[in-house]
Amino acid sequence: MEFISEYGLFLAKAVTVLVVIAVVLALIANSKQKSGSSDGHIEVTKINDKFEQYTDAIKSEVLDSAARKLEQKLKKKRHKEQKRLEKGRSDSEKTSAERRKRVYVLNFDGDIKASAGNNLREEITAVLGLAEKVDEVVVRLESGGGMVHSYGLAASQLMRIKERGIPLTVSVDKVAASGGYMMACVADKIIAAPFAILGSIGVVAQLPNFHRLLKKNNIDFEMFTAGEYKRTVTMFGENTDKGREKFTDDIEKTHVLFKEFVAEHRPVVAIEQVATGEVWYGRRALDIQLVDELTTSDSYLLNQYPNADIFEIEYAHKKSLPEKLGLAAEASIDKLALRWVSRLQPSRWF
Incomplete structure (x- = not known):
């Protein structure tokens, strides 16, 4: 009985939350509010x-009182000297050689559709409004690849940086394979962690075919096309050898384009050796020149820190009220579910 009562209470709470959300969303949907604001903004x-905050936090615990006072004194002196050097001329009046280098950090976490390319477009547009040839753009890239046209567009966005003559570095901490490597190869320099996965310069396509299942159940499937190769293979119709041959030929042509793209932007690699669809870990990728240096993005940026101003750029979408309410409701339901399940099997939960 206790179990049934707890379960009923949980359901009542969950249903109440969902009903409230549904009512609020309905009211919002019916109200025709117009807003001239954009969908997002640059952060x-x-x-x-x-x-500096990390360093100061450690020093406050590690150093004794006298050492901390000395450190603060030296820090103030360094800041004072820096302000003295910069006094008299604004940053816009300085030549590129006179000011500190700026490093702009962008993040790309790719899914199969390269959806992050939409944000990447906005971030690159923002950076190109200020960056100069003495600066650098670092892209922290993580992707196992996906759709050819989507990753082709994402790679083209990175080429905008190269076209402006601004040094471009791509850093791979985990994986840049297939479409991910298509993007990476555009860079002036590719750095990777020792066990990051790179390569997969190949093309793959697969789909199920339900024709025999439909035929077994006396279900007809009809498709009408104009053009001999408008549809070569299908999920529901009967595939022919001619259609399969044409589909394979299209894949081979795509692979040739992929190889040409990598060879153009990274001529140091032996393209026929690496364009087999294989992947390599960072250490082996360095041997075959798929990457230029083994290091993590954290190490690379930390080495830049003393001599450059480093800025992380992110295009943040403005969440609508329904989205915010949906996220809040999802979190509430998750908490309720976790609380209820943890009571049933406490030994399996923390």
Whole structure:
């Protein structure tokens, strides 16, 4: 009985939350509010400040009182000297050689559709409004690949940086394979963690075919096309050898384009050796020149920190009220479910 009562209470709470959300969303949908604001905005984080905060936090615990006072005194002196050097001329009046280098950090976490390419477009547009040839753009890229046209567009976005003559570095901490490597190869320099996965310069396509299942159940499937190769293979119709041959030929042509793209942007690689669809870990990828250096993105940026101003750029979407309510409701339901399940099997939950 206790179990039934707890379960009923859980359901009542969950249903109540869902009903409230449904009512609110309905009211919002019916109200015709118009807003001239954009869908998102650029957020900038100075990574130098983050590094300094980490260092100060450690020093406050490790150093004794006298050492901390000395450190603070030296820090103030350094800041004072830096302000003195910069005094008299604004940053816009300085030549590129006179100011500190700026490093702009972008993040690309790719799914099969390269959806992050939409944000990447906006971030690159923002950076190109200020970056100069003495600066650098670092893209922290993670992707196992996906649709050819989507990753082709994402790679083209990175080429905009190269076309402006701004140094481009791609950093791979985990994986840049297939379409991910198509993007990476555009860079002036590719760095990777020792066990990051790179390569997979190949093309794959697969689909199920239910024709025999439909035929067994006396279900007809009809498709009408104009053009001999408008549809070569299908999920529901009967595939022919001619259709399969044409489909395979299309894949081979796509592979040739992929190889030509990599060879154009990274001529140091032996393209026929690496374009087999295989993947390599960072250490082996360095041997065959798929990458230029073995290091993590954290190490690379930390080495830049003393001599450059490092800015992380992110295009943040403005969440609508329904989205915010949906996220809040999802979190509430998750908490309720976790609480209920944990009572049933406490030994399996923390």
